[in-house]
Amino acid sequence: MAKETKISMAVIRRLPKYHRYLAELLTNDIDRISSKELSERIGFTASQIRQDLNCFGDFGQQGYGYNVRDLYNEIGKILGLDKNYKTIIVGAGNIGQAVANYSKFEKLGFHLQAIFDKNPKLVGIRIRDIEVKDVDCLNSYLAQNPTDIGIICVPKEHAQMVADIMVKHGIKGIWNFAPTDIKVPDDVIVENVHLSESLMTLSYRLNESNLFNE
Amino acid sequence: MAKETKISMAVIRRLPKYHRYLAELLTNDIDRISSKELSERIGFTASQIRQDLNCFGDFGQQGYGYNVRDLYNEIGKILGLDKNYKTIIVGAGNIGQAVANYSKFEKLGFHLQAIFDKNPKLVGIRIRDIEVKDVDCLNSYLAQNPTDIGIICVPKEHAQMVADIMVKHGIKGIWNFAPTDIKVPDDVIVENVHLSESLMTLSYRLNESNLFNE
DNA sequence: TAGATTGTTAATCGATTAACAATC
DNA sequence: TAGATTGTTAATCGATTAACAATC
Numbered sequence: 001m002a003k004e005t006k007i008s009m010a011v012i013r014r015l016p017k018y019h020r021y022l023a024e025l026l027t028n029d030i031d032r033i034s035s036k037e038l039s040e041r042i043g044f045t046a047s048q049i050r051q052d053l054n055c056f057g058d059f060g061q062q063g064y065g066y067n068v069r070d071l072y073n074e075i076g077k078i079l080g081l082d083k084n085y086k087t088i089i090v091g092a093g094n095i096g097q098a099v100a101n102y103s104k105f106e107k108l109g110f111h112l113q114a115i116f117d118k119n120p121k122l123v124g125i126r127i128r129d130i131e132v133k134d135v136d137c138l139n140s141y142l143a144q145n146p147t148d149i150g151i152i153c154v155p156k157e158h159a160q161m162v163a164d165i166m167v168k169h170g171i172k173g174i175w176n177f178a179p180t181d182i183k184v185p186d187d188v189i190v191e192n193v194h195l196s197e198s199l200m201t202l203s204y205r206l207n208e209s210n211l212f213n214e
Numbered sequence: 215m216a217k218e219t220k221i222s223m224a225v226i227r228r229l230p231k232y233h234r235y236l237a238e239l240l241t242n243d244i245d246r247i248s249s250k251e252l253s254e255r256i257g258f259t260a261s262q263i264r265q266d267l268n269c270f271g272d273f274g275q276q277g278y279g280y281n282v283r284d285l286y287n288e289i290g291k292i293l294g295l296d297k298n299y300k301t302i303i304v305g306a307g308n309i310g311q312a313v314a315n316y317s318k319f320e321k322l323g324f325h326l327q328a329i330f331d332k333n334p335k336l337v338g339i340r341i342r343d344i345e346v347k348d349v350d351c352l353n354s355y356l357a358q359n360p361t362d363i364g365i366i367c368v369p370k371e372h373a374q375m376v377a378d379i380m381v382k383h384g385i386k387g388i389w390n391f392a393p394t395d396i397k398v399p400d401d402v403i404v405e406n407v408h409l410s411e412s413l414m415t416l417s418y419r420l421n422e423s424n425l426f427n428e
Numbered sequence: 429t430a431g432a433t434t435g436t437t438a439a440t441c442g443a444t445t446a447a448c449a450a451t452c
Numbered sequence: 453t454a455g456a457t458t459g460t461t462a463a464t465c466g467a468t469t470a471a472c473a474a475t476c
Contacts, residue, residue, distance in 0.1 A: 198389070276434040
């Protein structure tokens with residue numbers, strides 16, 4: 001079914017957006033769509049949509065277009081949303097708590113198993129019915145509880161150390177909110193959320209466009 | 215000083231990373247660096263670094279390299295980090311609170327003026343010494359208080375409505391955390407933080423690499 | 429001066445768009 | 453069947469990398 005060529009990052013980063021727009025079509029009871037129609041909604045060219053989807057299979061039908069539900073399901077599978085991931089969060093500060101409470105999380109198959117922090121004021125509190133553990137227990141916890149995904153929400157100074165412990169215990173993917181680049185072996189996936197970079201980009205664009213003059 | 219050609223988004227999104235690595239060099243008391251050395255640290259090619267920096271001016275010196283402090287300051291200016299932005303947050307849930315408490319925020323020149331929510335349980339509480347106002351007051355607040363940046367942290371159903379109010383009152387930039395694409399006039403800048411897209415990308419890459427097998 | 433390293437042009441690579449034959 | 457729309461190849465566009473003359 002899936003083609004064997006390497007998919008570019010540009011294509012991969014568009015997949016969630018397809019998934020989101022298809023979900024929206026479903027809620028609007030639209031059960032079929034052409035690349036041209038989808039193009040008008042999503043803002044990619046029809047050509048690009050067909051090109052993108054063809055990386056993964058022949059989901060369309062000439063003269064008809066795409067079946068919305070089928071395509072939605074297929075993209076969900078491609079994204080791995082049918083899988084379950086044992087997940088932990090390290091760092092229970094603002095961002096850690098927000099991520100822990102982030103409801104979409106469980107829906108995507110990420111099951112939060114444990115939360116760690118080193119601040120004694122946070123250790124022991126409950127977030128989503130999960131008691132925050134002392135980060136000193138991280139090593140032994142991971143040794144006993146095989147975990148797929150680690151979410152790093154600690155200050156940048158501690159991010160690499162936390163990542164090292166995670167990697168040592170076989171964590172396969174890291175969602176990194178610390179504003180630093182962590183080093184991991186090639187077979188570990190890191191996805192960064194660098195909020196300050198996003199904010200700086202906004203700041204740049206405001207000034208570039210000369211919309212902002214004090 | 216600055217060249218007049220249009221800067222590509224690819225270059226813009228690398229600027230914050232230059233800024234971050236230069237800050238790190240400064241804390242390590244390194245006061246000069248060549249594109250080659252920086253390349254080894256930051257992971258871009260030396261050629262790309264020179265190409266990128268030359269979009270904005272001649273910051274280097276042949277035979278010497280770049281002065282770290284000067285370059286850091288220049289990039290800060292290019293990013294508009296020397297400016298101040300009056301900022302509000304709409305939506306005081308998990309993400310709204312995390313953003314409000316996000317300390318880097320003020321350092322980058324984003325000054326939080328007000329927070330709004332429609333949940334009566336949140337209205338009246340204090341976050342960072344700012345009392346959460348009822349979202350019904352948003353319109354009149356903006357009419358009386360010129361604001362540069364709006365941060366949207368409401369559920370996707372309400373994001374467009376909030377954006378419309380912001381735009382009506384002349385907000386210039388929107389930092390959007392709602393998992394939807396909002397429509398604004400061309401002269402308003404939108405920077406999206408789509409957490410679930412980031413998570414889906416992580417999920418895809420885990421499965422693609424076959425690191426993850428249940 | 430000689431060595432180092434930039435700024436910049438040219439070459440390459442990759443991603444997007446256009447075109448159209450295949451086919452439902 | 454005729455019309456619509458895909459899948460796919462070819463053309464274009466843009467971004468990255470390589471090369472090197474300029475120069476500190």
